[in-house]
Amino acid sequence: MTPKPRPTYSVIAKEAGVSEATVSRVLNGDDRVDQERAAKVLEVVERLGYKKHRAATALASGRTNLIAVVIDNDLSVFSDPFWGTVTSGISRVLMENELQTLLMVTSVSSVDGPVAHYLNTGEVDGAIFFQLHKDALVRKLAKTGLPIVITGSPHAATDFVFVDTDNFGGGHAATKHLINRGCKKVAIIAGDIETVAGHQRLDGYHQAYRELGRVPAKTLTAYGDYSYESGKREMTRLLNEQPDIDGVFACNDLMALGAIAAIEERGLTVPGDVAVVGFDDSLVAQTSRPGLTSVRQDIVALGEAAAELMIAQLRNEPVEPRILPTELVIRESA
Amino acid sequence: MTPKPRPTYSVIAKEAGVSEATVSRVLNGDDRVDQERAAKVLEVVERLGYKKHRAATALASGRTNLIAVVIDNDLSVFSDPFWGTVTSGISRVLMENELQTLLMVTSVSSVDGPVAHYLNTGEVDGAIFFQLHKDALVRKLAKTGLPIVITGSPHAATDFVFVDTDNFGGGHAATKHLINRGCKKVAIIAGDIETVAGHQRLDGYHQAYRELGRVPAKTLTAYGDYSYESGKREMTRLLNEQPDIDGVFACNDLMALGAIAAIEERGLTVPGDVAVVGFDDSLVAQTSRPGLTSVRQDIVALGEAAAELMIAQLRNEPVEPRILPTELVIRESA
DNA sequence: CTGAAAGCGCTTACAG
DNA sequence: CTGAAAGCGCTTACAG
Numbered sequence: 155m156t157p158k159p160r161p162t163y164s165v166i167a168k169e170a171g172v173s174e175a176t177v178s179r180v181l182n183g184d185d186r187v188d189q190e191r192a193a194k195v196l197e198v199v200e201r202l203g204y205k206k207h208r209a210a211t212a213l214a215s216g217r218t219n220l221i222a223v224v225i226d227n228d229l230s231v232f233s234d235p236f237w238g239t240v241t242s243g244i245s246r247v248l249m250e251n252e253l254q255t256l257l258m259v260t261s262v263s264s265v266d267g268p269v270a271h272y273l274n275t276g277e278v279d280g281a282i283f284f285q286l287h288k289d290a291l292v293r294k295l296a297k298t299g300l301p302i303v304i305t306g307s308p309h310a311a312t313d314f315v316f317v318d319t320d321n322f323g324g325g326h327a328a329t330k331h332l333i334n335r336g337c338k339k340v341a342i343i344a345g346d347i348e349t350v351a352g353h354q355r356l357d358g359y360h361q362a363y364r365e366l367g368r369v370p371a372k373t374l375t376a377y378g379d380y381s382y383e384s385g386k387r388e389m390t391r392l393l394n395e396q397p398d399i400d401g402v403f404a405c406n407d408l409m410a411l412g413a414i415a416a417i418e419e420r421g422l423t424v425p426g427d428v429a430v431v432g433f434d435d436s437l438v439a440q441t442s443r444p445g446l447t448s449v450r451q452d453i454v455a456l457g458e459a460a461a462e463l464m465i466a467q468l469r470n471e472p473v474e475p476r477i478l479p480t481e482l483v484i485r486e487s488a
Numbered sequence: 489m490t491p492k493p494r495p496t497y498s499v500i501a502k503e504a505g506v507s508e509a510t511v512s513r514v515l516n517g518d519d520r521v522d523q524e525r526a527a528k529v530l531e532v533v534e535r536l537g538y539k540k541h542r543a544a545t546a547l548a549s550g551r552t553n554l555i556a557v558v559i560d561n562d563l564s565v566f567s568d569p570f571w572g573t574v575t576s577g578i579s580r581v582l583m584e585n586e587l588q589t590l591l592m593v594t595s596v597s598s599v600d601g602p603v604a605h606y607l608n609t610g611e612v613d614g615a616i617f618f619q620l621h622k623d624a625l626v627r628k629l630a631k632t633g634l635p636i637v638i639t640g641s642p643h644a645a646t647d648f649v650f651v652d653t654d655n656f657g658g659g660h661a662a663t664k665h666l667i668n669r670g671c672k673k674v675a676i677i678a679g680d681i682e683t684v685a686g687h688q689r690l691d692g693y694h695q696a697y698r699e700l701g702r703v704p705a706k707t708l709t710a711y712g713d714y715s716y717e718s719g720k721r722e723m724t725r726l727l728n729e730q731p732d733i734d735g736v737f738a739c740n741d742l743m744a745l746g747a748i749a750a751i752e753e754r755g756l757t758v759p760g761d762v763a764v765v766g767f768d769d770s771l772v773a774q775t776s777r778p779g780l781t782s783v784r785q786d787i788v789a790l791g792e793a794a795a796e797l798m799i800a801q802l803r804n805e806p807v808e809p810r811i812l813p814t815e816l817v818i819r820e821s822a
Numbered sequence: 823c824t825g826a827a828a829g830c831g832c833t834t835a836c837a838g
Numbered sequence: 839c840t841g842a843a844a845g846c847g848c849t850t851a852c853a854g
Contacts, residue, residue: 160609162847173825178849186823208611209552210847212543213830223591225576238572242559245593255591257557259579275494277542382775411775438772441716441745496831507841512833520839544831547846 161202169198181206221248221464222256222273222281235436236453237284240305243457244282251465253279274298280464285349289314301467303460307350315467317459317476321351324449324480325358328403328431331447331482333362337401337429341374343388343413345405355405355433374399378409385412393420393428400428401488407432407439410446414487429488445485452478495536503532515540555582555798556590556607556615569770570787571618574639577791578616585799587613608632614798619683623648635801637794641684649801651793651810655685658783658814659692662737662765665781665816667696671735671763675708677722677747679739689739689767708733712743719746727754727762734762735822741766741773744780748821763822779819786812 163174170177172191179187180195198204212218223244225237245255256278260269270291273281280301283292289308296302296314304316332340342359345352356375363370376392378384385404389412392399404410410432417428424430424444432439435450459476466473497508504511506525513521514529532538546552557578559571579589590612594603604625607615614635617626623642630636630648638650666674676693679686690709697704710726712718719738723746726733738744744766751762758764758778766773769784793810800807 164847174848175825175827175850176823179824182849188823191823203605205605205609207547207609207847209543209546210830211849213541213547213832213846214848214850216830216849218543227580235569235572238569238575241572241575241591242593245591246561249592249594255593257575257579257589257591258583259576259589260583271537271539275539275541408771408775415777437742437770438775441742441772442776443749498831508832509834509841509843510839513840516833522839525839541831544846545833547830547848548832548834550833550846 160207161204162207166195166198166202166204169202170195216276218277218279219253220256220278221253221461222258222278224258224260224269224273224281224283226284227259227261239453240284240457240460243454244461245457247458247461248464251461253465253468270294273300279468282460282464301464303463303467305456305460307354315463315473315475317456317463317478318351319451319456320477320480321354322358322361324433324451324482325355325403325405326362327358327480327482328433328449329359329362330365331484332401332403332429332431332488333366335401335425335429335488339374339396339399340370340401340403341376341392341396341399342370343376343378343385343392343402343404343409345378345380345409347377352405359403378405378412380406380409382408382412382415385409386416387412389413389416390420393417393422401430402428403431403433405433407434407436407446407448410448410487411438411442414442414444414446425486425488431482431488435483439483439485442487444487447485447488448483450481450483452481494541495538496541500529500532500536500538503536504529550610552611552613553587554590554612555587555795556592556612558592558594558603558607558615558617560618561593561595573787574618574791574794577788578795579791581792581795582798585795587799587802604628607634613802616794616798635798637797637801639790639794641688649797649807649809651790651797651812652685653785653790654811654814655688656692656695658767658785658816659689659737659739660696661692661814661816662767662783663693663696664699665818666735666737666763666765666822667700669735669759669763669822673708673730673733674704674735674737675710675726675730675733676704677710677712677719677726677736677738677743679712679714679743681711686739693737712739712746714740714743716742716746716749719743720750721746723747723750724754727751727756735764736762737765737767739767741768741770741780741782744782744821745772745776748776748778748780759820759822765816765822769817773817773819776821778821781819781822782817784815784817786815 163177166177167174177195180192223241248255258269273295282303285306304314307316307318308314329340344356347353376388378388402413404413410430414424414430417424422428432446432448435448439446439448455478463473497511500511501508510521511529514526557575582589592603607629616637619640638648641650641652642648663674678690681687710722712722736747738747744764748758748764751758756762766780766782769782773780773782789812797807
């Protein structure tokens with residue numbers, strides 16, 4: 155009923171007829187070990203199904219093989235599938251590289267909280283953060299030399315390593331698509347402009363207009379909060395004020411569905427009277443009727459990229475921020 | 489630029505004028521320490537912001553304070569928000585209890601794979617599994633005495649500790665609701681009957697009929713695979729064969745939406761001609777039109793319960809499986 | 823290329 | 839109630 159005692163170096167060393175130091179060298183890929191003895195050690199290791207004891211290794215080496223994935227409680231962790239999806243991508247890649255994922259769902263706000271302390275003191279080899287409303291903690295950690303990757307673009311210009319979706323390109327493509335299909339007056343329902351992602355999607359919208367030598371009227375920009383209700387509310391308002399709007403780019407799918415509801419309630423049709431494009435290509439985009447044309451981001455790839463950048467840092471390889479491309483998925487709504 | 493050196497027992501002991509053994513006792517809540525000396529130690533610990541070194545603690549004590557959350561790669565980890573939501577609930581509760589979450593997204597199929605070995609050798613204090621198509625690995629681990637919690641009911645009658653949603657009750661409530669609103673012929677689009685959850689929802693449907701002293705015709709039971717397409721396909725078939733069906737319980741929201749699409753394509757209305765109830769109360773249920781009446785399960789609570797059962801086991805407290813209640817959320821579709 | 827030995831930072835009998 | 843000491847299972851200069 156008790157766990158079978160696991161073998162240790164002392165056992166391996168004895169069986170292989172070498173010292174524990176040699177076992178250690180073999181297992182750590184130190185090349186100055188005699189081929190034959192190394193082979194013998196590996197044979198024993200294999201036969202006994204030996205795996206290093208994590209705590210002992212960590213204590214002796216100072217490396218933990220643990221990467222923290224820090225998710226802010228304030229984020230919509232509980233409702234938004236995004237975080238879970240990214241995290242599973244991260245975890246899979248880390249595991250493939252003998253690293254493990256320590257998941258921390260907690261408040262990131264305080265610079266001196268338990269998480270701060272925890273990450274600050276060599277308990278993990280690196281930390282991957284989601285988003286960054288307040289980056290004081292991350293700044294502080296970065297100063298200690300802890301390898302860090304941000305998922306989502308950091309606020310200002312920084313030298314943080316980050317991965318993000320090409321929000322600008324996505325916003326641009328969405329708007330361009332509406333213009334190309336003949337829309338004369340394209341509105342946007344922006345999300346939280348305080349976030350980099352929200353801002354970039356709006357910028358993409360502007361850029362698409364700019365390429366036509368035009369500037370969209372300020373009144374064509376509405377501000378929602380990524381909820382269905384806000385999309386519906388803002389679309390209703392937009393149409394009240396400007397009934398000739400014939401296209402709208404909503405900065406996420408939920409707002410897009412809200413917008414469609416508002417449009418149809420008014421007796422107008424989608425895409426006949428008003429074409430609608432969303433962002434995320436989430437499940438709701440695929441199952442709504444009319445099917446929602448939406449900007450797809452590869453969320454799993456985002457997690458994988460984050461893990462890869464972390465691994466590169468641990469290897470002291472040069473790392474560049476990574477912006478992943480989006481893809482416009484065309485359905486019925488535009 | 490390097491992490492500031494963290495204090496150790498030796499520092500604390502010196503500052504507090506006691507031995508390291510005493511520091512250890514104080515920090516581990518050993519009550520046979522002089523009040524004043526204990527207070528002094530705690531003061532120093534507080535002042536220095538001291539936290540125990542995880543690896544050292546683990547190596548010396550044999551306890552890791554790490555709980556593995558094992559998610560099978562085969563599961564729809566990447567598309568289904570369910571797992572991420574449960575996991576964040578687990579993680580939060582564990583953190584509040586000084587435990588940490590080691591996330592393992594991997595293949596659980598092999599009894600001898602790396603995960604098996606890993607969990608088998610004292611690297612974690614416990615493991616929380618999701619679902620259980622093949623429970624050979626879990627059985628083996630349980631034999632070693634590793635505390636285990638299953639999220640989702642295990643296949644057969646076992647003594648595994650598990651938490652699950654009341655799938656039977658949910659299926660019963662959904663069907664009952666359809667009957668109560670006057671439906672004469674209620675069909676069911678079941679999900680994967682191989683899973684306990686799928687089977688229980690179907691059982692709940694039967695029970696609701698049984699309470700009326702009736703037995704639903706076999707032909708009223710269709711089998712989908714939880715996808716939108718399967719819901720649409722099966723609903724179309726059901727209506728072809730039995731045009732007088734006036735109610736349907738789809739065992740998840742996606743199939744329910746598919747069913748609605750099939751019904752409307754036929755020129756019928758929801759709920760006028762056919763009332764529809766789904767299961768999950770997911771985002772798509774809230775944003776679809778007509779709004780989908782659906783059985784809500786509290787997914788965060790599921791994670792929290794799993795964590796609580798794990799903690800109880802670690803404390804050697806008696807634990808009972810936990811079945812969480814569902815709630816029927818009524819919208820337009822039924 | 824190899825081994826003996828010290829050390830990583832805790833915990834825990836043991837003796838008092 | 840308290841401390842000295844051994845030990846957890848590895849890694850890593852150091853000396854050869």
